[in-house]
Amino acid sequence: MVGTQKWGRLSTRITVVAAGAVFVGFAAMIGLIVKMSYERAHEAGYKQAKNLAEGYGHQVAGDINRAMELPKHLAQVLQGLRGAGSADRKLADALTLKLLDNSPQVVGLWTLWEPDAFDGRDDAYRLDWPKQDPTGRYNIYATKNQAGRATADVMMSKDRVAQFEAYRANPEAYQPDYEKPGWGDFYYTPKARNRDTITEPFPYEVQGKMLLESSLAVAIRDASGRFAGLAAADLSLEDLQKRLGVIRPYDTGFVQLVSAGGLYVVNPDASTLGKPVAKDGALAGHLDKLKAGKPFVFQDGGFTHFFTPIAIGDTGQFWSLGVSVPDAAITAAAVEVRNSAIAIGIVALALILAALFAVVRVLTRPLNHLADTMEGLASGQGDLTARIEVANRDEIGRTADAFNRFIASLHAMFADVREQSAAVSRAAAQLAASADEVRVASAQQSDAASATAAGVEQVTVSVQHIADTAGQAEQMARDTGKLSDDSVRVVERVTADIGRINDTMHGLAGRMNGLGQRSEQVTGIVQVIKDIAEQTNLLALNASIEAARAGEQGRGFAVVADEVRNLAARTAEATVKISGIVTAIGQDTNEAVLEVQRTSRLMSDSVEVAREANGTMQHVRERTGDLVTRMVDIAASTREQSSASVEIAQNVERISGMAQANGETVAEVAAAVAELTQLSAKLERLVGNFRL
Structure with a gap:
């Protein structure tokens, strides 16, 4: 892992790549130098x-060509003697020996002529052995003795000289070996070529010593250009070997x-x-x-x-x-140049790599600082006040300047985030407090609604009872009307009936008084409902304001608050209506009480004025008709009040349910506010990790 991190460093990669390029360049240069050196060295x-x-x-050619001058000179001398008519064998021998004495570069000097080509006296020398062979042809073979003096030697070997005896009687039949290829190549080859010739190396005995030599033969031609013989010098090849x-x-x-x-x-x-x-x-x-x-x-x-x-x-x-x-x-020389070039290249490469490493370290130092700062930011513990020094305006300097500007922007942004986070935290605290207040108020509203529902239920029962009583009163009024209509016929029984009616009217008066008191109680309950509705409306309004402050997160709560406020308004309106109805019922009830009381008095007096009943019956019937009408109205109003009471009870039940739902919503809001508070605190901690 460490090796991977080291290789991942930009300075390392630049150094390695540059070193590779320099190495390849130096290798190519050294290779070219070595190649050129080898080529030049080879050249x-x-x-x-x-x-x-x-x-x-040139030395050997000079030596051989200088030695070649000797047989040429001999050939010229012998041709001169022959041309002057002085072809004397002894004189030719003496001249040959003389020339050999003055020529240290050769070991032998000889001449061999074609038959009768030198002096025309070959027959006279056919038996002059061993100097001559049976052909009698002129030849001389001069060599140097151990003292280095030229002496006449025998051209033929002892074995061949011994063969001459067989031709003593008939020397003309002798066929010399030098006229044949092989041993006689020293003569046969030049003659066949009819030009100057250097023979192939051959071993030859000279002064009793076997030598490897070559003959430098010069062709001698007669006046017609025909081959006449050879003048040759024997060159010892041992001297060349030494x-x-x-x-x-x-x-x-x-x-x-x-x-x-x-x-x-x-x-x-x-x-x-x-x-x-x-x-x-x-x-x-x-x-x-x-x-x-x-x-x-x-x-x-x-x-x-x-x-x-x-x-x-x-x-x-x-x-x-x-x-x-x-x-x-x-x-x-090429190897020396190669080794020197390699040594110089290694030293130069080391110096260049050292300089390159130092330069890369200097150039990438801002990048290292930039990388360290970025790693700090990536770890969430960065110093947003740190800045990179911009030493120049190259690509690295421009990058560092851009990074500084980026860090400055981050600094401003994180500072703003910290402030906004604190503001959100404060707003969340306020919202939590408001939500708690709404929760308490909702609980109170729910309790009040429950109590109101119970009271309304009691009012409903009472109103229903009033309705029933009113129905009975209505029926009684109707009966009274009938009785009034029949009063003329049953006047005799009026007294008894009026007595019973009197008793009934006393009871009715008590009940009507109770109904009036109940109406006053309903009015008080309605006032309580109205007060609760107004308080609910006020709380809903406050909740809407707080939800508006909370922004997007309070939108759902605002809807609920608006619904609660609308329900509170409707409750207030219904309460006003109920109050009006109950007030009307109270007034009618009071009037009914008065009428009943007055009727009771009349009934009390009716016994005494029975006799006057006929006169006043019409008036009673009229009053009774009015009473019936009013009782009908009271019964209708009471039925309406009963229906309204039922509706109020239902509305109060809905208010209670909505209050409970409101409480649950407020609890959810409180949970959301708590989560928002935690997120705000976490954001503040994250921002707090950066140094601003």
Whole structure:
């Protein structure tokens, strides 16, 4: 996790990416330098080795060509003698020895002529063995003794000289071996080519010592251009081996010299001298270039072999001198340059990375400060008073400035949130207090409504009783009317009936007095209901005001408060109506009481004035009709009062239910206010985590 966090840092990623880019750049640069160094080193090594090969080749060519001058000089001398008519063999021998004494670069000097081509006296020398062979042709083979002095030697070996005896009697039949390929290549090949020739290396005994040598043969031609013989110098290849075989270019290199026929003339391995190049060797594939006199280069066995052609006089033949240089020596300078470049690159890379790391640390320091501040804000414990120092106006500086402005905006916003949160908390406290008051008032209203309902129920029962009594009174009034109508016929019984009526009227008077008192009680109850309705209206109005202050959260409570206020208003209106009706009932009841009392008095007097009943019966009937009418009205009013009382009871029951619902709503409001208070406190705690 820590490694992931470290890798996630911007400075680390920038450093790693930049380091990778720098590393790739340096690697590419070093690779290019090494490649160019290798190419230049190879080129320089090639050039140096080539120059070395050409230098050694020029030396060998110079030595061979200087040695080639000796047989040319001998050929000219002998041709001069022959042309002057002084072709004397002894003189020619002396001149040959003289020339050899003055030529240290060769080990032998010889000449061999075609039959009778030198002096025309071959027959005279057919038996001059071993100096001459049975052909009698002129030849001399001069070599140097151990003292380095030129002496006449025998061209033919002892075995061949021994064969001469077989031809003593008939020397003309002798066929010399030098006219045949193989052993006689030193003469046969130049004669066949009819031009100057350097022979392939061959072993030959000189002064009793076997030497590896090549003959530098110069063709002698007569006046017609025909081949007349050879003048040749024997070049000891051992001298070249001693001189070139010890050369070690770059300490481990070596020098080779290969003849035109592909035989080793010089080689570090002396056992290969005079032997052909291995057919399976790398050099065998280049023999055609060697014979054509073309330079060539090839690599084999960790060495680069540079071969340069050596032109031998006018022979038209080419030997090839090769300088073999170890590849490591050629690339040594490149390796040194590579190692130096790598070392310098590593040091430079380390310095650049150190500088890059320091620069990235400096450049990303504001970003680190910004990240730390943002992490503090993200954890809810941020310091909103902190500001990042803006040192410059680059992208980081602009980001820091924008962050400072963002923090300033957050600071102002959180300060405002804190103030608003405190205001909400205070408003919630006030709303909670108001809700509690409404709850208490609703409870009181509910209790009052319950009490009112009980009172109204009692009023209803009383009114119903009044209605029943009024009905009875109505019936009695009707009966009285009938009696009045029949009074004329039953006047005799009036006294008794009036007595009973008198008693009844006394009872009715008591009841009517009770009804009046009940009406006054109903009026008091109605006044209480009216007072409750007014108080409910006032409380509902206060609740609406508090709900309006609470805003959106008090909207539902405001609706309930409006409904309660409307119901209170309707209750007040109904109470006013009830009050009017009860007042009317009271007035009618009082009047009825007065009438009953007056009737009672009349009835009391009727016994005494029975005799006067006939006269006054009409008047009584009229009064009784009025009483019936009024009793009908009282009965109707009482029935209406009974219906109103029932409606009032129902309304009071609804008010009680609404008061209970109001109490429940107020409880919900109180719970919402408590939750709002908790949220406000939590908001204040969250805002309090930030330093403002």
